[in-house]
Amino acid sequence: MGDPLKVLQEYWGFTAFRPLQDQIVASVLRGQDTIALLPTGGGKSICYQFPALCMEGVCLVISPLIALMQDQVQRLKSLNIEAEALHSGMSNREIENALSHAMFGKLKFLYLSPERLATTKMKSKLRQVPVNMIAVDEAHCIAQWGHDFRPSYLHIADCREWTKAPILALTATATLETRSEIAERLKLKTPEWFEMSFRRP
Numbered sequence: 001m002g003d004p005l006k007v008l009q010e011y012w013g014f015t016a017f018r019p020l021q022d023q024i025v026a027s028v029l030r031g032q033d034t035i036a037l038l039p040t041g042g043g044k045s046i047c048y049q050f051p052a053l054c055m056e057g058v059c060l061v062i063s064p065l066i067a068l069m070q071d072q073v074q075r076l077k078s079l080n081i082e083a084e085a086l087h088s089g090m091s092n093r094e095i096e097n098a099l100s101h102a103m104f105g106k107l108k109f110l111y112l113s114p115e116r117l118a119t120t121k122m123k124s125k126l127r128q129v130p131v132n133m134i135a136v137d138e139a140h141c142i143a144q145w146g147h148d149f150r151p152s153y154l155h156i157a158d159c160r161e162w163t164k165a166p167i168l169a170l171t172a173t174a175t176l177e178t179r180s181e182i183a184e185r186l187k188l189k190t191p192e193w194f195e196m197s198f199r200r201p
Helices: 004-012 021-029 044-053 066-078 092-103 120-126 151-161 176-185
Strands: 034-037 058-062 083-085 109-112 131-136 167-171 192-195
Touching: 004 044, 021 034, 021 044, 021 192, 034 176, 044 058, 044 066, 044 131, 044 167, 066 083, 066 109, 083 092, 092 109, 120 151, 151 176, 167 176
Parallel strands: 034 167, 034 192, 058 109, 058 131, 083 109, 131 167
Antiparallel strands: none
């Protein structure tokens, strides 16, 4: 992708990263599992979108809500970046088309819920996708929801069976216990941890 800062300016209009963004990006680009605790509005999306653009392949984004996925996809498409979100409102043909595009390198980002990721059919399809990284958005849900009404959150790490891509877990809120559970449940390998101050100048 050439000069990273030129890429940052071309797609996002920024001339520099915010504090910690550059370190998080560098960690992911080294292939390191990473956990990032950033406040809402702290620029979490760039932390996975930027490194994914710098690598060959497709970034899988695990997100809890359809509205969040659609908002991110719309934003990426406005930047001329190919992205799709798999959700319950799509027909089987639309889902198959999106997966086909991912398999043949026509997408950079594929968004899906943990429930969809957990299905046997989806696992089979994703084995054919050249995944460059996995971003787990709102990762605190693993602890807050995984034991209750969305147990699929506890099985995201099953993807380790078919990809060696690094995992980036992103959240705006996490106690020490939640941080430990995120790392354990995602089977992160010696993850690097980054935490931005919640004091906003």
